[in-house]
Amino acid sequence: MKTAGVDEAGRGPLVGSVVAAAVILDPENPIEGLNDSKKLSEKKREKLFIEIQEKALAWAVAEASAAEIDELNILQASLLAMRRAVEKLGLQPAHVLVDGNKIPQGLSVSCDAVVGGDAIHPEISAASILAKVSRDREMAELDRLYPQFGFAKHKGYPTKAHFDAIAEHGVIAEHRRSFGPVRKALEQMEGGAAG
Known part of the structure; x- marks a missing residue:
C-alpha cells in the first residue's frame, strides 16, 4: 500500500x-x-x-x-x-x-x-x-530582495531582530497582515502618517 x-x-x-x-x-x-x-x-x-x-x-x-x-x-x-x-x-x-x-x-x-x-x-x-x-x-x-530584514537568519519568525527591522523599514508585501505584530506595526505606521 x-x-x-x-x-x-x-x-x-x-x-x-x-x-x-x-x-x-x-x-x-x-x-x-x-x-x-x-x-x-x-x-x-x-x-x-x-x-x-x-x-x-x-x-x-x-x-x-x-x-x-x-x-x-x-x-x-x-x-x-x-x-x-x-x-x-x-x-x-x-x-x-x-x-x-x-x-x-x-x-x-x-x-x-x-x-x-x-x-x-x-x-x-x-x-x-x-x-x-x-x-x-x-x-x-x-x-x-530585502537584505535589511535579515530573513536568512531568523527565517521570518517573530524575533527581536525581525521586530526591529519592521519598526525601522515597515511592512513588505510578503508580510502576513493578519498576524498580531504585523497588524500592530501597520496600525502604528498609519497612526504616525495620520498624525
Whole structure:
C-alpha cells in the first residue's frame, strides 16, 4: 500500500508562505537518518532533501501564500497547502498520514492525522524535511530582495531582530497582515502618517 506522508513548515513566521510537502517513500530504496526536520542540522537536512527527491517514489511541494493566510487563517492555509501537495503527487497514494491533529478537507483518499508523526513515520519525516528546506530557501530568496530584514537568519519568525527591522523599514508585501505584530506595526505606521 502506497502511503504518503504530509507535513508543513512555516506556520509561526510573520512573513512568506506556509509550505507543505507530500512524500511516498520507496520501501525497496530506504533512506537513512530520516527524522523530524527540527531535530536535524541544516547541513543534514540539505543532504536528505536531495536524497529524498532522488529515492522517493513520488514527492511534491506546495504552498499557501501570505495573502491566502490572511484570507483563510494560518490553520486553514496550512491544510490547503497540504492538500495541494497531495494533489501534486505523480502517484495516487492509497492512504495519507498527516503530521498534527487536523486533516485537510477535500482529499479523495483516506487520511489519518498523527500528532508528532514527523518523529514516528519516515514518510512524514521526509515530508517535513522537504517542506522545511523549501521554506528556508524561500526565506533566503526574500533575504536577497530585502537584505535589511535579515530573513536568512531568523527565517521570518517573530524575533527581536525581525521586530526591529519592521519598526525601522515597515511592512513588505510578503508580510502576513493578519498576524498580531504585523497588524500592530501597520496600525502604528498609519497612526504616525495620520498624525
